[in-house]
Amino acid sequence: MNIDKIKKEFPIFNDKVQNHDLVYLDSANSSQKPLVVVDRIYDFYTKEFSNVGRSVHYLAVAATNLYENTRTSVQKYINAKDKDEIVFTKGATEAINLVASTFGQKYLKEGDEVLVTELEHHSNYVPWHYLRKSKGVKIEFAEVDEDGDISIDEIKRKITDKTKIIAITHLSNVTGAILPIKEIVDLAHSKGIPVLVDGCQSAPHIKLDMQDLDCDFYAISCHKMYGPTGLGVLYAKKKWLEDLPPYQGGGGMIGWVKKNDIGYGELPNKYEAGTMATAQVIAFNESIKFLNKIGISNIENHENQLLKYGEEILRKNNSVKLIGNPRKKGGVLSFTIDGIHPHDIATILDEDGVAIRAGHHCCQILHDKLGLPASARASLGVYNTKEDLDKLDYSINKCKKIFDL
Amino acid sequence: MNIDKIKKEFPIFNDKVQNHDLVYLDSANSSQKPLVVVDRIYDFYTKEFSNVGRSVHYLAVAATNLYENTRTSVQKYINAKDKDEIVFTKGATEAINLVASTFGQKYLKEGDEVLVTELEHHSNYVPWHYLRKSKGVKIEFAEVDEDGDISIDEIKRKITDKTKIIAITHLSNVTGAILPIKEIVDLAHSKGIPVLVDGCQSAPHIKLDMQDLDCDFYAISCHKMYGPTGLGVLYAKKKWLEDLPPYQGGGGMIGWVKKNDIGYGELPNKYEAGTMATAQVIAFNESIKFLNKIGISNIENHENQLLKYGEEILRKNNSVKLIGNPRKKGGVLSFTIDGIHPHDIATILDEDGVAIRAGHHCCQILHDKLGLPASARASLGVYNTKEDLDKLDYSINKCKKIFDL
Amino acid sequence: MNLKELYQEIILDHGKNPRNLGKAENFNKDAKGHNPLCGDKVHVYLKLDENKKIEEVSFEGQGCAISMASASIMTDLIRGKEENEVKEIVEDFLNMIKEAPELKSKNLKDDEKTKLMCLSGVKQYPMRVKCATLSWHTLTTAIDKTQDEIDKENSYNGY
C-alpha cells in the first residue's frame, strides 16, 4: 500500500496551505476528498445534470440510473441484504433523527427506556432527548470504564424490562473505542430490543457487514468517507422501513394523494422526500470505488499501525496525557497537556500547518465524565503517514516551549 | 441582456446531448448550473476543504467564514432583516417539514385548520397531512378558478376562526399562477394568522423582498436557482425561530448538554444540526452572484417575453391545450394534446433533444381537479431562447404526425 | 434509440383503440395498479372458470400509448388460457422487457409472440418500461389474490 501515491490522489495535499505542507489530522471531523470524487461532481454538473426520477427525458433517465447505482454500491459496501435498505439522508444526524422520530412515534411511550452510552455524539443523544420531552421516555446511559470503553457487561447491567431500543456508537470519536456491536446486538435481540448503531467513525475505517452485525439501523456520514458534504446514509432492515411511518413528507415519497388522505410510496422512495442530493449521491459512488480500490482491510491495517506509532510517541512526550485506552481502538488520538488548554494547542499546531480539533467534539457527556472541559484530538485518515505524527509531536513540543513547560 | 453569452456560462449547452443541442425546458424541475458554481465546488474541495464551525485550524476558520458569507448573500437577495433568519436545509421540502413539524408541535391541536391551496406541490401538503394524522388537524383547500388561479377572495372565503396557519405557493409549478402573497399576508395577519410561502418557483424568477411581503416563513430550493443539489433555504422571521422548538437534534445546535436535560444553541445554529452541506452552501454564493450579475428584473423580463411567445405559438398549434390562464403568470407552459398522452409527448420530444417533464409534477390534487391524469410541462430558465420554443413547437408537430393527428 | 420501434403501427393502434376496455360484468378477481411517479393507473378484471381458465378479462385505465397498448395486447392474449399458463407468460414477457432477446414461452403461439414483441422497443427507454409492465404486474396481483383479500377490499377504497 503506497501512501504517497494515495496522498497524490487528494489535490489538497499538492498545494501549500498557509505556506506549510498540510498535516491533516482532523479526518474524524471530515475527511479530505480524492480527485475522482470532485471530478465526478464536476462532470455531472457540466455534462449530465438533471433531476432524478421525475422526468422521462434522456438526462433524467441517466441521472436516475447513476443515482441508483450508488445505492447498489453502498449496499455492497456494507453488505446489506437488499438495496432498498439503503436510504440517502442529509447526513448521519438526519439518519438518527429519522429513526428516533419514526420509531419513537410508533413504539415509545411514557416510562419506556432508550439505552445510549456516555460515548455518544450529540447527534445520537439529542434526537432521543426530544422523546424525553415529548413523550416522557427515559434515557439511560451505559457508563464508560476508566479506559474510555464500554463493556458488554455494562450494557447487560443497563438493559431493563423497559428498554425499547439501544442507540450506540460503533467507534467513539473521542476515545477511539470500538464497541462489540455484534455481541450487543445478539444480547439485545435475545430480549427483543432493536439496536441503532452510529457508524460515522467506523464506516470509513473498518470493515462493515450489516448481515453479520445484524443491527436494525446503522447511520453513516458520507463526508467522513472521502465523499461530498450534505449526504448521509441510513441503513435499516427492510422490515423496519416497511413498518415505520414516513419521516419527511413531499414530492417523490407518495403513493397516491387525495384531499382527504395520502398513501406513501414503496421503498426506498418512502423515505426520500423532495429533491435529493443528486450530485452528491452520484459522486459518492466514486468514494466507495476509491475505498474498494485500496481495500478497507488495508486501510484498517495502515491506520492501526499509525495509531500504535502515534500512541507510542505521544506516551513518550512528557505532560501529554492520552484519553482512553480501550480494548479495541480506531484511529483517534485524543489528549490533553497539563497546563495548556486544547484551544491553545490547536492554534499553535495550526501555525505549523498541523490541523487537529480542540473542544468537546460534540461529546459533552463524556467530557463531563472525564472531568475535562475540552480535549485535543488528532484523527487519522488513509492519507496520513508517520511523518504527520512526527510533525504533531514536534509541534506539541513547540506548544510546551511557548507555555514554558 | 445577451442570452447567448449567458448560455455560454452553462457548460452543458456547449456539448451535444445525444447528438442534439440540448433544448432544456425543465428548469422548474431543476435548473442547469453555471460554470462559476461548479468551479467553486471544485476549488473548495481541492484547495480549501474543511468542516465548518468546529475546529480552530486555518481551513476550518476559512470555511466557516465562506459559509456565513453565503448566509449574508441570501439575506440580501431576499431582503430579509437579519442574517439569522436564514436557515440552510436539505431542500425546500425539508424547510416546509421543519415549519409544519415545529409549528404543529407547539401551536396546532385537534380541530385547528391549516389552509393550503389546490395548487400546492406535495411538499407543501404531505407535511401538513402528518398533523392531520397525528393531531386531528384539518386541512382546507382554497380552490383554483377556471384559469388555474387563486384569488384573494377565495382565500378570504376559506379562512375561518379555526385557521391557524396558511401554507401557500408563490408561483404554481403547473399553471404558472403568481399569487398575490402580499395581500394574502396582509389579510392573514389582520386575523392573526401566520403565512408560510412555498417560494420554490418564484425565487429563481421574480424579485423577492421578505420585508415587503412580510410573510412568516418562506421556503426556497437552491437547485432550482442555478445552485447545487441537496440544499434549500428556510427564511423565517426571527421571532418564530426563537419561539419554535428545534427540529433535528445533533451536533452544532446545542447550547449545553447534561444527562438529564439539554439547552439549545442560539440562532441560526439552533436549526442547523449536524454537519451541514458545507460545499453546497459555499458554492451557492456563486449562484446568488450569478443572479445578481444579470439582475433578477432582467431575468423576469426575459422570461416573460419568452412565456408570451411560447403561449402564442402553442395557441396557434392545433390540438395543443394550454393549462391555466392566471392573472399573473411565471415561466411555465403546461399543456396537453388531445389524443397523445404526456409521456408519449415527452419521449418523442426527447428524441429531438427537447427536455420537458410529463406527469402530475407532484401536484396530484390539482390534476384531479383539472380532470387530467397527467400533463406535459415546458418550463423556462434564464438560458432559454425563442429558438428553444420554436423547437418545442416543431417537435410537438412531430408527435402529432406520429400519432396521425 | 428509435422512435419507430417504440411507436410501431400496432402499438399506436392498440393505444388509440384499446381492446377489452371497460369494467367486466361478472369478474371474480381484480386488482388495481398504479405508478405514483407518473400517475398511470390500471384496473384489471378477470373471470376465471372452475378450471382456473380465464373466461373473461378486461381493464380500465389511464395512461400513455405504451401502457394502453400493453394492457390491450395482454388482455387479448390471455383470454382462454389457464391461470398457470398465464403466469408463465407474464414472467416470460417481463424477462423479455428487462433483458432477454426473445420470448420463450411454450404457451404462446408464434403470432402471439410476434405481437408481443412489438412492445420490445420499450427496452431502449428505461423510463417507459414501467408503462409497458404495469398492467402485467397488476394481472399477477389479481391472479394471486386470495378470497380473504378480496373480501377485505370490498370494504375499503384506497385510491
Add this chain to the structure above:
Amino acid sequence: MNLKELYQEIILDHGKNPRNLGKAENFNKDAKGHNPLCGDKVHVYLKLDENKKIEEVSFEGQGCAISMASASIMTDLIRGKEENEVKEIVEDFLNMIKEAPELKSKNLKDDEKTKLMCLSGVKQYPMRVKCATLSWHTLTTAIDKTQDEIDKENSYNGY
C-alpha cells in the same frame, strides 16, 4: 499570523495565574457565559456599591489561555470604576478586537490601554475572538441584570 503576538508574556502570565479567580464573597450581581461550540465557561461576580461603583469583582471559569487572561485582565481593570464607565470600556474593547486599530476610551489610563492591547493579537485568529470576548460579554450581562432576573435565577440552575 503571529503566535508571538497572540501569546505575549503578559497573556501567558495571566493565563497561568489568573487574578481575581474564585467566587466573590458578597457579590450582588453575577452572570454566566458559555461558548457551546468549544465548551468555554465563565462566571462573573460583581459587588456594586450604592454609587454603582464596582467595589469587588471576580470570576470563575474554564478556558484557554486567551480567555483566562482576558477575564483576569478585565477584572483587574474594572475594579473601582463606575458601572457606566465600565460599559463604555467594554464597548471600546469589543470594537478593538473586532476592527478598530486602537482603544479610545477616556476611562482607560495609558498603562491600562497598553495592557489591554496585549489581547489584540487575537484579531488575526477569528476562531479565538470568542475566547477573548466571552468574559466581557458576560460582564455586560451581569451589569444589565435586573433584580427580577436575579431572583428568578436563584430558583433555577441551567448549566
